[in-house]
Amino acid sequence: MPLLRALIRTARMIRHTASLAEGLPPDDDILLDAPDARLATALAAAGHTEYGPAAKLLAHTREAAEWENRDRYVQRLAAFAAARPEWFTAWQSAAPHDPDLLLVKAEVAVARAFGSPARAELLRDVTPLILAAADADRSDPVPWRLALDHARGANAPHTVFEELWAQAVRRSTHHYGCHVAALQYLSAAWYGSHAECFDFAERAAEDALPGSLLQALPARAAFAYLTDQSPRGIPRARLDAAADLAVGLSATYDGADPWPAEVRNLLACVLIQLERWQDALDQLRLIGPYATSFPWDRLSDDPLGEFLHLRDGVRLEVAAALPLLGGERTSGDHYS
Structure with a gap:
């Protein structure tokens, strides 16, 4: 059975990965920190x-x-x-x-x-x-x-x-x-804790104006937590809620808009960490050519290379979850 599942997964990747490139700019068109x-x-x-x-x-x-x-x-x-x-x-x-x-x-x-x-x-x-x-x-x-x-x-x-x-x-x-x-000062990496960081970020997001980038602040707290070497204490539901809030914010901006690019790059990274592959692919399409050093430079000395590598990885994961004879599912669908 494990071998059969692996074969089916590979077949799904082969069938669907190429088609999932739709809406994603070619690697050579990606700009890092474009002004x-x-x-x-x-x-x-x-x-x-x-x-x-x-x-x-x-x-x-x-x-x-x-x-x-x-x-x-x-x-x-x-x-x-x-x-x-x-x-x-x-x-x-x-x-x-x-x-x-x-x-x-x-x-x-x-x-x-x-x-x-x-x-x-x-x-x-x-x-x-x-x-x-x-x-x-x-x-x-x-x-x-x-x-x-x-x-x-x-x-x-x-x-x-x-x-x-x-x-x-x-x-x-x-x-x-x-x-x-302020969030960095209050983070567990400096002088606070993950709980303190989340509390601050969620209060700021709740008080934020419509369309304000502050609504992505909890996703930034989630990123700090998920990239900690030994994260603990923050329930999965709170992490997903932070990501969902940022997804809603991202949806208020046009695709390939440089203004929310860093927030979208951050959100895509958080969604990858949470293994929400379809949602991550949606954000990668909205990012368009505008890759940003943060957060990828926290994961690698080559932020652009990391972005491109993980972008390919997301396509593979989405492809592996699709039925052999089906098409791409929409954001929010659950895979079995």
């Missing part, structure tokens, strides 16, 4: 040592209170500045007190500290940079996301974390980046 049009323009100019488009872009996000975009752009521009500093050095020379420059400068310093064995020592020197960025625009929540990251790396006590969190939500109640930073 949107505005950021792409700024990065292209920076590659030619021109800081003007980046400065203009960040100034617009500040003036228009586009805090989510601002946070994303600051992180990408900081990563580019760390790798290609010429344009950033020119910006610092031309406008050393520019509030947008100060924010990118603080982001570069925090990221550099987290990547160093001397993290705690380096983070002590970063505090004035974060304060300068916060003072430059007192309505901006992004410096407080940085402050929460800093608190995590600097082993700050919960009292300090709570003070920083209050400052963050005072500026933007539903800011996704600040919530992610």
Whole structure:
């Protein structure tokens, strides 16, 4: 009987795997961390040592209170500045007190500290940079996301974390980046527990606005739990509920939309961990060409390779569950 089941499974894979590629871009079309049009323009100019488009872009996000975009752009521009500093050095020379420059400068310093064995020592020197960025625009929540990251790396006590969190939500109640930073601080890998992490994420999701990425925060807690070396204490139903909430959020966005791409990549990874193969395939189709480093870089040093490998694996699992003479089932169907 085990041999017969294995033969049937193999036959199903052979019959259905190719057809399940429908809706999935070819491997060569997948883009890792593809920027949107505005950021792409700024990065292209920076590659030619021109800081003007980046400065203009960040100034617009500040003036228009586009805090989510601002946070994303600051992180990408900081990563580019760390790798290609010429344009950033020119910006610092031309406008050393520019509030947008100060924010990118603080982001570069925090990221550099987290990547160093001397993290705690380096983070002590970063505090004035974060304060300068916060003072430059007192309505901006992004410096407080940085402050929460800093608190995590600097082993700050919960009292300090709570003070920083209050400052963050005072500026933007539903800011996704600040919530992610808080969730990381409260995680079992740092200064909290899986239960504390889930409680925080579920409260935030419950209070979130329609279409807010905060509704995917419980899925992020689920990812931390499922990738723990010895997870325990969180029932399967709670993990599935977190995934279901994120599935509902994903459905509110168009397919192949770069805005929710990271959330969809995270959700696909969680669904794979939960062995919900059809649901995972649905998300992979919605992701389209927009693979993101997170969460795959938590599983492999080659995030794009990991994404493509697991995408193929999901197709095989879905194919193996289909009847030999049937077609693809819809999301939510149960396999026997």
